[in-house]
Amino acid sequence: MSVKTPSKLEKILRAGHLGVTSECGPPRGSDPEAIKEKAELIRNHVDAINITDNQTSVTRLCSLASCIHLKLMGVEPVLQMVTRDRNRIALQSDILGAASFDIHNMLCLSGDHQSFGDCPQGQNVHDLDSMQLIQLVRRMRDEGKFLGGDDIKRPPKIFVGAAANPFADPFEIRVPRLAKKIAAGVEFIQTQCIYNLDKFEEWMKLARDRGLHEKVFILAGMTPMKSAGMARYMKNRVPGMDVPDEVIKRLSGVPKEKQPEEGINICVEAIQRLKEVEGVSGFHIMAIEWEEKVPEIAERSGLYPRPVVEG
Amino acid sequence: MIVADKKPIEEIIEEIKDYNKILILGCNECVTVCEAGGKKEVGILASALRMYFLNQGKEMKIDERTLERQCDNEYLEEIRDIADEYDAILSLACGVGVQFTAERYHSVPVYPGVNTCFLGATEERGLWTERCQACGQCILAYTGGICPVSRCAKRLLNGPCGGSSNGKCEINKELDCAWQLIIDRLKELDRLDDYEKIFPLKDWSTDRAGGPRKVVREDVKL
Amino acid sequence: MRLQYPANIKIIRVPCTGKIDVLHILRAFEKGADGVYAVGCMEGDCRYESGNFRAKKRVEQAQQILNTIGISGERTRMYNLSSGEGPLFAEIAREMTEKIRKLGPNPIKLAKKKAA
Numbered sequence: 001m002s003v004k005t006p007s008k009l010e011k012i013l014r015a016g017h018l019g020v021t022s023e024c025g026p027p028r029g030s031d032p033e034a035i036k037e038k039a040e041l042i043r044n045h046v047d048a049i050n051i052t053d054n055q056t057s058v059t060r061l062c063s064l065a066s067c068i069h070l071k072l073m074g075v076e077p078v079l080q081m082v083t084r085d086r087n088r089i090a091l092q093s094d095i096l097g098a099a100s101f102d103i104h105n106m107l108c109l110s111g112d113h114q115s116f117g118d119c120p121q122g123q124n125v126h127d128l129d130s131m132q133l134i135q136l137v138r139r140m141r142d143e144g145k146f147l148g149g150d151d152i153k154r155p156p157k158i159f160v161g162a163a164a165n166p167f168a169d170p171f172e173i174r175v176p177r178l179a180k181k182i183a184a185g186v187e188f189i190q191t192q193c194i195y196n197l198d199k200f201e202e203w204m205k206l207a208r209d210r211g212l213h214e215k216v217f218i219l220a221g222m223t224p225m226k227s228a229g230m231a232r233y234m235k236n237r238v239p240g241m242d243v244p245d246e247v248i249k250r251l252s253g254v255p256k257e258k259q260p261e262e263g264i265n266i267c268v269e270a271i272q273r274l275k276e277v278e279g280v281s282g283f284h285i286m287a288i289e290w291e292e293k294v295p296e297i298a299e300r301s302g303l304y305p306r307p308v309v310e311g
Numbered sequence: 312m313i314v315a316d317k318k319p320i321e322e323i324i325e326e327i328k329d330y331n332k333i334l335i336l337g338c339n340e341c342v343t344v345c346e347a348g349g350k351k352e353v354g355i356l357a358s359a360l361r362m363y364f365l366n367q368g369k370e371m372k373i374d375e376r377t378l379e380r381q382c383d384n385e386y387l388e389e390i391r392d393i394a395d396e397y398d399a400i401l402s403l404a405c406g407v408g409v410q411f412t413a414e415r416y417h418s419v420p421v422y423p424g425v426n427t428c429f430l431g432a433t434e435e436r437g438l439w440t441e442r443c444q445a446c447g448q449c450i451l452a453y454t455g456g457i458c459p460v461s462r463c464a465k466r467l468l469n470g471p472c473g474g475s476s477n478g479k480c481e482i483n484k485e486l487d488c489a490w491q492l493i494i495d496r497l498k499e500l501d502r503l504d505d506y507e508k509i510f511p512l513k514d515w516s517t518d519r520a521g522g523p524r525k526v527v528r529e530d531v532k533l
Numbered sequence: 534m535r536l537q538y539p540a541n542i543k544i545i546r547v548p549c550t551g552k553i554d555v556l557h558i559l560r561a562f563e564k565g566a567d568g569v570y571a572v573g574c575m576e577g578d579c580r581y582e583s584g585n586f587r588a589k590k591r592v593e594q595a596q597q598i599l600n601t602i603g604i605s606g607e608r609t610r611m612y613n614l615s616s617g618e619g620p621l622f623a624e625i626a627r628e629m630t631e632k633i634r635k636l637g638p639n640p641i642k643l644a645k646k647k648a649a
Contacts, residue, residue, distance in 0.1 A: 084465070088512070110472050113464050113482045124465065131469035132512050147512070165473035173471075173494055173506055180469065180507050192473060239474040239481035320601045351556060355598070358559040363602035365644040 004187075005141070007104035007159035008076045009048040011309040012282075013188065013217040018275065019282030020303050021078060021190065021219060022294050023050040026061035032069045035061075038291045039075050045298040046285070047306055048076040048105055050190070054085065057117025064094055068101050078161065079103050082111025087127040088136070088147055095140060099156030107161040107190065108133040131184045134162055138185035160185060164218075165192035166203035167242035175206040182215050189216055190284040193223040193234070196242040197270055204279050213279025220274050223286045224293060225263035228252040264293060264300075271301035312341035312432070313405040314439040315348060315425040320359055323401065326422045330371070330398035333360075335424065336390070336412065337377030338404035345439050347425045348403030350377040356403070356424065381408025387415045394419055430461075447517025447524060453510065455496035462489035468510040536619055538626035550574075550611075551584025558595040558609055565642040568608045568633035569595075572625065575613050585613060605636055 003014050013019045022042050027034040039049055049070055053063040067077035079098050086094065098106065110130045114122050128136065137160045139145055144155035162181050166174055178189070194200045200220070207213055225231045228251035235243035247266060254262045267285075274280050283303065287293050298304045327333055335357050343349030357375045364371040374397070379386045381404035394400065394416045402409040406427040413421040429441040444461040450468070451458055460466050464482045471490030474481025478491040497503045517524070543566075547553060550573035561569045571592055573585035589611050596606030610629070614621050 110465050110467060113474070115464075115482045126466045127515060128512060129465070129467045129469050130472075131509055135509070135512075163473065168471065168473045169475050169477055169488070170471075170491055170494055173503075176503075176507050180509060183507070184469075184509055239476045320598065351554065354556045355559060358556065358563050359598050359602050362559070362563055362604060362641050365648065366603050366640050368644065368647070370648045 005104050005157040005159045006102070007048075007157075008309060009078070009105050010159040010187070012047050012307055015307070015309060017282075017307045018280075018303060019048075019188075019217065019219055020046045020298060020306065021048045021050060021282070021284045022046045022291070023052060023284070023286040024066070024291065025052045025055055025288075026063065026066040028058070028060050030061060032061070032066070035066050035069050036073060039070055039073060041291050042294040043073070043075045045295040045304055045306065047282075048078050050078040050080055050107060050284070053080040053082045053109070053111065054117070055080075056112050057084070057114045057119065059118055064098055064103075067098065067103050071101050071103060076105065077103055078105040078107055080107045080109060081133065082109045083126055083128045083130060083133055084111030084114065084124045087125050091128065091133060091136060092140065092146060095137060095156050095158065096152070099154070099158065102157075104157055105159045105161060106137060107163065108137065108186070109163055130162055131181060134160055134181060134184040134186045142185075159187055161188040161190060162186045163192065164189045165240050166194070166200050167192060167196060168240040174203055175210065175212070178207055178212055178216070179210060182212060186216060188219060188281075190219045191221040192240060193221045193286065194270065194274070195231075195234075195247050196244050197273060199242060200274070201277055204277050208279050217281035218279055219282040219284040220271075220280050221284045221286060222267050222271060222297070223288060224267035224290065224297065225251060225259075226290060227256070227259045227263070230263075264297060267297055268300045271297070271303070275301070312344055312430070313407070313427060314345045314429050314431040314441075315342050315405050315427045316345075317347050317352070318424055318426055320356070320363070323356070323422075323424055324360070324363060327360075327399055327401060328364075332372040332374075332397045332399075334374050334376060334390070334393070334397040334400045335360075336381065336400050336402045336404070337375070338381045338402075338408050339377055339379045340382075340404075342404055342408075342425060343377075344433065348405075350375075353377055353403055356401075382411050384411075384415065387412060390416075444518070446513075446515070447521075448514060450510075450513075453505070453508075454493050455500060455502065457489060457492045457496055459489045459493065462487070462492070468513055536623040538623040539630040541630060542626050549579070549581050549584035550588035551579070551581055553588050553591060555591050555595045555598070558592065559598065562599070562604060562608070562639060562641060565639060565645070567639045567642070568629060568636075570609060570625070570629050571611045572622065573611065573613050575615050578615065585611075604640060608633060608636060608639070 003011055009019055024035055024038045051063045051066040054060055063080050067079045070077040108130045114124050137158055140156055141158055144152050146152055164178050228248055231243055231248045231251050234241045251259050251262055271283055285294050285297055335353050337348050337350050337353035353375045357373050361373050400419050400421045401424045402412050402421055403424040409421055409423045430443040431439045431441045434440050441461050446460050463470055464480055471488050475488040475491055478488055480486040480488045497505055550571050553571050558569050571588050573588050579585045592609055592611040595609050600606040612625050
């Protein structure tokens, strides 16, 4: 697979290195310092940083502007874009806007339902779904065409990603769904947070059985738990999250002040185990409001220093 | 059918309190089946409103009438002779009936007495659920007869999203995940391979997005 | 059993309390009744399985409407008793009459008189 975009993340993955990405949520205000500070903490330990797009439907500074801030710092962004808030005009327009700042990675998502956020009475758009957004970006990039058929002057050069949740239901279509996203044109996948390693490995095996691991880069999603309380919350309250009881038990088994450290240990051990799984191309470390721990996790997991590729 | 729900009596009182003569106009079709605006509901509402206003020291003339349909001119004509006798008409029909009545009787204000909710079915008495959003381009042939446009909270044509859990939707644990239903159904029909076909971008111009719609049938026009 | 119960009560027979509708209750009040109560079979003993449960719900609906329009919902209620409980029937009649007496006359009746 030859490199198709100037994306550093793509080059690292295609060179056969384990890729490392992380994630920052933009602030609920217009001060960009929060993003810059978070990025500064982790920039040397990751290849690219995702910027979430009004995650859980809570209104925040926009993903695109945040990505531009990263770009201006010399940090590689992954623009997350949800179909919840944009119709096909806005999607194409924002893709071009991102490309105009040479943002080279995008994650195509449908987005959490607005009922979870601060505007539950709002409309949602869903003119396209995430699968169709993948197709749209690939068409704009590879064919240089708008949906309407017109040519795009200077088409976007974007490495196309999507999410996958190996734990959502129904399990039997989880791998077919991955295959479907690959058929739509996705090039990298960042998974939902993985705590049930056995189930994830089963999913990977089923993906390998169909040769899917050779058609897409799968970055395993990792989120360290800060406490047993957080683990219980994730298990019970976050849809599509699979947190085995052993994880909760292990965290509860240590005193409260030691739980964050134990959470990091669990995360590091998981990365070390999953590094050996064929088809795992890297890790997406989402330390939610705990970005300062990403360097430690990367270092202890043997993911540091990051490879240097020619830009 | 078109499913409607009753408006709170307080809201209706607010709508009509300044009038003296009101006609409460029911409809014998969908709103009768969903027990929101049929003859019986007209009677209950009329009785309650009469008592309310009487109790407030106001004698309000509140009459009852239920038409076969309010979405059909010929039935609406049945109140031609009496419509002018009223200060206002309170229609318990769906939004279509309310508007059609208003279009027919320009000089009488028409108020809605129900909230029109969706196109749905009676699952059991007292439980009506949505099945169709009238998108104008039916795709049920490809989705095992289950509509993701009306039954998936995100209208996903290539679902399910990551929020599907134990067959339920992320927004409400009592709501079935439409894509779980579709997959179960495809499996029953031995058509699960169809799941991997990517559903192309939908033409929403036949949906609400295309503006007010009409169906013109020259073949049946008189 | 020549049981005494208040003479101010008018009995309306229905084949089953399941026949009673919200509308019947409201119309009775509109016509000037001070109180309306339904007497059904014991829960679980309905000959038609769920008639008395339906009545219970409809009485509740009527209570809600009456409260909304400023007439106490307490003026209507549901009782359950078996056919062999004549003394209880009389007692209920007394209880209901006493309760309604305390609430006073139906305000609609008074409003009508005033309007006339």
